[in-house]
Amino acid sequence: MPKMIFVNLPVADLSRSIAFYEAIGAVNNPQFTDDTAACMVLSDTIFVMLLTHPKFAQFTPKAIADAHSSSQVLLALSQESRDEVDGMAAKAGEAGGTVDIGPVQDHGFMYGRSFADLDGHIWEVFWMDPATVAGGEPPST
Template sequence: MARMIFVNLPVVELDRSKRFYEALGATNEPKFTNDQAACMVLSDSIYVMLLRHEFYSTFTGKTIADAHKSSQVLLCISADSRAEVDRMVEAAAANGGKADPGPKQEMGDFMYGRSFEDPDGHHWEPMWMNAAAADQGAHPPEDAHA
């Protein structure tokens, strides 16, 4: 079985958050959705679990961070093209999110990334990377910033 990831996010308004992620292209998995949580499928191996604050609190004794005021995690997700990066950020902004809370990453033909926040302030970074350049590793070519 392929390894999967389930990103659990605390949310204030479950229905609003479901609509937001659906606008970005995620689909709801009703088998794992109820009045306390929603499972949003981003791919065959990536799921976002939206959990009402009260339900999220049953999994941890820690205070839930206000993602509008502090940062605990940056969620980076791959995109197939620069256009898809832009589409995701534009869809986020048009559906209650915030576009570009972080700097754009313009690295020529090597990599392109932007960012958005969901309605609860969770910071996402859609990123496109040139497959040929990715084979070279984490260090972009010298002229990548040109």
Template sequence: MSRMIFVNLPVTDLQKSKAFYEAIGFRNEPKFSNDAAAMMVLSDTISVMLLTHPFYATFTRKPIADAHSSSQVLLCISCDSPAEVDKITDAAGAAGGKIDVSQEDQTKGGPMYGRDFEDPDGHQWSPMWMDPAFAEKGAHPVDESAAA
């Protein structure tokens, strides 16, 4: 069985957050959604659990960070093309997200193309495309003389 990941995010307005994630291509799974949580499916192995603050607080003793003023995680998702990066980022902006919030301009060519956006609660997402030839080689060429 494939390993799955469930990213749990605290949200202030569950319905608004559900609508936002649906607008950028996630699918709601009603079997695991109620008034306190919504399972939003990105792929067969990746889902985001949107949890109201009171429900999220039942899973941790730590205070819930305000993602608008502090960073706790950067969520990067792969895309099949630069056009798909633009599509999801532009959809996020149209759905009420804040786009291109990174300090670095990631859209200026090279082997990778990425942009970023924040959801309504300030969680930062970074859709990213990587040139397949670059991905094949990797970021650090192997020094074959060191292996001897």
């Protein structure tokens, strides 16, 4: 079985967050969704668990950070092409997210953009030239 990742995010409004993640291409898995949490499938191995604040608090003794004013993690997600990077950023903006919170990164062999979801969690979506990923030298910029 391949390794999987489950990213757990506290959200203020579960229904709105489900709609946001569906708008950027995630699929809700109803088997692991109830009124306190939702499992959003990004790929066969990448899942985002949206948890209400009370549910999230069950897993940590620490205070829940306000991702609108502080950062604890940056989430990076690869895409198959530059167009897919632009498409996901556009969908995030159309669904109420904040797009390009950092500068667009264009290094020729790698291209990336960022957005914040409705709760301020930062996602960096990027494309990298497959030849570079396979061990080729990146072109000089």
